[in-house]
Amino acid sequence: MSLSLILGTLSILTAIGFYMGRSRALVSADGDSHRLHSRPHYYGYYVAIWCGLPSIMFFGLWLAFEPNIVTSLLIDSLPAAQQQLGDAELGLLLNDIRNLARGDVTSREAGPELMAAAGYYNSLLQTSKLVLAAIAATLAVAGITFARTRIVPEMRARNFVEKVTMAALVVCSTIAILTTIGIVISLLFESIRFFQKVSPIDFLFGLEWSPQTALRKDQVGATGLFGAVPLLAGTMFISLIAMCVAAPVGLLAAIYMSEYASPRVRAWVKPALEILAGIPTVVYGFFAALTVAPFLRGTGADLGVDISSESALAAGAVMGIMIIPFVSSLSDDVIRAVPQSLREGSYGLGATQSETIKQVIIPAALPGIVGSLLLAVSRAIGETMIVVMAAGLAAKLTINPFEAVTTVTVQIVTLLVGDQEFDSAKTLAAFALGLMLFCVTLVLNVIALTVVNKYREQYD
Amino acid sequence: MQAANTVLIEEAEPATHTNAPPKVSARDVCVYYGDKQALFDVDLDIHAHQVTALIGPSGCGKSTFLRCLNRMNDTIDICRVEGRIVIDDEDIYARHVDVVHLRARVGMVFQKPNPFPKSIYDNVAYGPRIHGLASGKDELDDIVETSLRRAGLWDEVKDRAAEPGTGLSGGQQQRLCIARAIAVQPEVILMDEPCSALDPIATARIEELIDELREQFTIVIVTHSMQQAARVSQKTAFFHLGVLVEEGDTEQIFTTPKDDRTQAYITGRIG
Structure with a gap:
């Protein structure tokens, strides 16, 4: 049966x-x-x-x-x-x-x-x-x-049925919450195990990242240093480059879509931009590694600048392109949410469209725009595939965009790929890094959502 | 502040200019929203230093007509205006006219108070700044103070001009919007139901203000309230279904209307 x-x-x-x-x-x-x-x-x-x-x-x-x-x-x-x-x-x-x-x-x-x-x-x-x-x-x-x-x-059959329905809804939402809590707890416990082997001070403030632990006593070059600063710096650096691309392009695209484009153009442009968000990140990854990085290296060679083939610039620029739709779509929504009466008030005083946008619309939409930028940043920080393929593995503390840097996500991938023993500091470090990443993006998301909500209250 | 008072005293006796050419003159104005015609051949003269009230039931086209006078309808894609509107001998729909200059001459106050999300000071200083009306900080301060005084708001906000304009009460916000409009020194001020979102006391303040302002400006006001039209205006125009039915001295319109539809509206039988 x-x-x-x-x-x-x-x-x-x-x-x-x-x-x-x-x-x-x-x-x-x-x-x-x-x-x-x-x-x-x-x-x-x-x-x-x-x-x-x-x-x-x-x-x-x-x-x-x-x-x-x-x-x-x-x-x-x-x-x-x-x-x-x-x-x-x-x-x-x-x-x-x-x-x-x-x-x-x-x-x-x-x-x-x-x-x-x-x-x-x-x-x-x-x-x-x-x-x-x-x-x-x-x-x-x-x-x-x-x-x-x-x-x-x-x-009272209806009351009974409605109670059961409500219970089912509660169960569903609880499943999502419990899963999140479960993931966080598992991260937390594994991180605690890691911090029993490596001091949190070394992890948070150490400037050297070299997670190879020695298998034999006399092994060379296996120091097992777990300083997360270069990784965090690399993540922040690449995110910064990405935001330098995404913030202006996304914002200006949003202004065009919401203020200048006719409804027909907008109906085409907005979905087209959102297609960018639908491209799998792995595609962006090999686009960065196989097209953008060699192009940058070639251009650099022509100009006499030494650009590494796995540069922070290539990874950051492609990541920036990937998050353009997040910035543009959210900013477009908040700009359009600015009441029409403000626009008319400004036009009624003889302001031009660009004066209105610069001095009335953008200031009014600013909290929402900041929120959308913060959400884009947390997206950039958590992004993995592009940096795995294009950013390099060497943990270097540098601010030269032409050099290879590595990020937290890249290191988590390399720590866990392949055959691993799950009690060494090396693999456990992945959980500590994950926890750190989670905390950073959580804080950013909370700030972003608070900012966006504050803005909503103003006009509703 | 001396300057403003002098102006008021000088123009304390506004001339009715019955023989002078009209400030604004509209001829055969038709407005279409897409295929739908909203105004039919409106002819109306608006005289300087008078308050002209546009009355009529909802959807009669009075706001549409008002928005033609500073070409605010240009911001609506599907809207098309035909006919001729002349302000001081200049056709405002002529090709060479820049709407930015036109709107600096023809200010507007809206139905719902719409202060910008800026400080009270910056709200008033917005227009003078974009039009370069002040050559320095002191001059700008003067314009802001004069405008706020003229809008009867100065005493209430002089100590908190740096606070956001959105923090004021509804009536104060509307007076701020009026101050903002007169800071540009327009010739004509259009008011689109400026009191409809306000309580009776704030409404009374605004009505008083309108009466004072007509000494310096030409005012066109759209209103739903016939009492308000009777209180503040010298001329009244009655619109019905997109047609200008009757226009004339306010007293005449409200006491001896010529048209049956006007009679019906002011006695409350239509609208």
Whole structure:
């Protein structure tokens, strides 16, 4: 009996419950729906909820715990010698049994014992499904029966349904919040483990980043220095270059779109600019690495300037292009939110359009524009793919845009790519860097949202 | 402040200029919003140093006509104006006319107070600054003070001119907007229902102010309130469905209207 069949049956039972509940309600009111407390379909939902909710919740719980229960039953059935095996070997053995049961390739000779275990495993799964189906169906039918008996015209079915709906909404929003909290907590705990190995002072104020820890005592060049300053400086530097590109271009584009462009032009230009935001960052990344960086290096060579092929300039400029739509789209919205009466007031005094924009519109929209710029900055700080491909790996503390710099995100990627042991300072450093990045962008976002909200209050 | 008072005294007896040429003269003015015609062949003369009230039910075209006088309708893409509007012998819709200069001569006060998000001082100084009316800080200070005094706001704001204009009360904001308009030293001031967002006391202040201002400016006011038109204006024009039905001395319009529609409107039967 397959899981989808069980689920399908439960759905059909729920639907049947809906119709039974509705007709039952009508019958109980002698066919006069006005005698009912709620509209008839609420009684339908009432029965459907009693039928579907417990059985499907049971279904989910069963699936969540089934593997553990089945596995422990399987281990109990194994010969004592095998039960004494270490965790790793036992895990391998169980894996083989599962593979054999599914008909996959196994890592060892499939002896009769193994075959028997696999057969037992399969029969366990079969039984489990049957039991699940039986209990779920019973719950569903019991739900229908119970709910039907409770239907009387005075019953407040609507209130019940609305409460359940609200509970479902609460659960959904809680899932999002809990996930965020979970991620933050995991970052926090791993960072604490890191800070037990490396002092926070060294991490926050150290000027050297060289995360290779020595595997052997006599290894050369594996100092294990975890000073995050060069990374943070690199991140800030590249974000600054990006904002130097994105802020003026995005802002001027926003002013054009909101103040000068005719509605028809705007209808084309705005979506076209927003397409920029739809380009995958990896595409920007190889665009930066394969087109912009060589071009800059070539131009630099012609001018007699030495530009590294992985320069901060190339990565920052391409990142700037990527965040133009964030600046332009948000700024366009806030500029358009400036009341028309202010524009007319200024025109009415004989101001030209550009005087109006410079002296009335921009000052009025300034908080919102600042907010959009801050959101763009936090976007730039968290950006990974472009810098991984175009910014380089060497942690250098420099303000020369022609040199390669590295960023927090690049280092997190390099720390975690490849085979890693998850208890060395090197890998744990990734969590500390992630936490730091999270804090920086969080603060920026909070500031940006506060600024934007303050602006909203002014005109609504 | 001496200067302003002298001006007031000099012009304390405004001439009615019944024989003088009109300050503003509109002929055959038609306005279209897209395909829809909003005004039909309006002919109206507006005389200097008088308050001309435009009255009529909602959607009758009185605001549209007002906005023709400083070409504010230019800011609406689909709006098209036909006919001839002459201010002091100059056709304001002629090709060579710069709307920026026109709007400096024909100021406007709007229905809802719309102070800029700047300080009270900067709100008033905005127009003089963009038109270069003051050659120095002192002169600008003088213009701001004179304008605020003339708008009857000086005593209330002199100690807080650096505070934002949006922090004033509605009536104060509207007087600030009037100060802002007269700081540019226009010849004509257009007022589009300037009291509709204000309480009765603030309205009374503004009405008093309008009566004082007509000594120096030519004022055209759109109003929904017939009492207000009767109180502040010398001439009244009644619009109905895009047509100028009747115009004349305010007293005549309100006591012996010639047209049945005017009669019906002022007695409250239409509109």
